[in-house]
Amino acid sequence: MERAGTGRGEGTITGIFTVLVEGDDHNEPIADAVRAILDGHIVMERAIAERGRYPAINVLKSVSRSMPRSADPAYLDVLARARKIMATYADMEELIRLGAYRPGSSPEVDEAIGLHPALEAFLAQDQADSTGLADGYQRLAAILSEAASAPSPGKTAKS
Numbered sequence: 063m064e065r066a067g068t069g070r071g072e073g074t075i076t077g078i079f080t081v082l083v084e085g086d087d088h089n090e091p092i093a094d095a096v097r098a099i100l101d102g103h104i105v106m107e108r109a110i111a112e113r114g115r116y117p118a119i120n121v122l123k124s125v126s127r128s129m130p131r132s133a134d135p136a137y138l139d140v141l142a143r144a145r146k147i148m149a150t151y152a153d154m155e156e157l158i159r160l161g162a163y164r165p166g167s168s169p170e171v172d173e174a175i176g177l178h179p180a181l182e183a184f185l186a187q188d189q190a191d192s193t194g195l196a197d198g199y200q201r202l203a204a205i206l207s208e209a210a211s212a213p214s215p216g217k218t219a220k221s
Contacts (some may be wrong), residue, residue: 099125101126102126102128105119105123117187121148123150128168134196147173150171180205181205
């Protein structure tokens with residue numbers, strides 16, 4: 063497999079390749095080689111689809127080397143913050159699900175727990191839904207800014 067297009071750094075997407083890996087093993091040789099050649103990859107996971115969220119994209123495992131140059135620079139911090147919050151939730155997900163996490167132990171985890179439903183809803187899309195890129199940036203920024211203005215668990219707005 064070779065890179066599609068001229069590789070001169072300008073233009074549009076010149077190819078989309080699909081690689082189905084057995085048992086979700088993203089480190090198997092073919093998937094690993096394809097990932098090294100391409101400018102980005104979108105990882106779809108059966109577990110996300112089984113939860114009923116479509117498209118079933120795992121944002122944390124998906125990567126785009128061109129994203130910093132192709133995204134609106136005004137929203138790069140918003141995108142980075144959203145990924146960080148999602149990563150915090152993913153790191154603690156098992157403890158949260160088991161009830162072993164105590165609210166108030168970590169402000170970052172509390173924020174991730176509070177934002178998880180809104181971020182999952184943001185990532186979901188029905189077949190008939192259509193959202194422009196600018197609207198998507200604004201919706202994500204609104205989700206994160208609402209969380210920043212909300213009181214922390216265990217504190218009231220007056221404290």
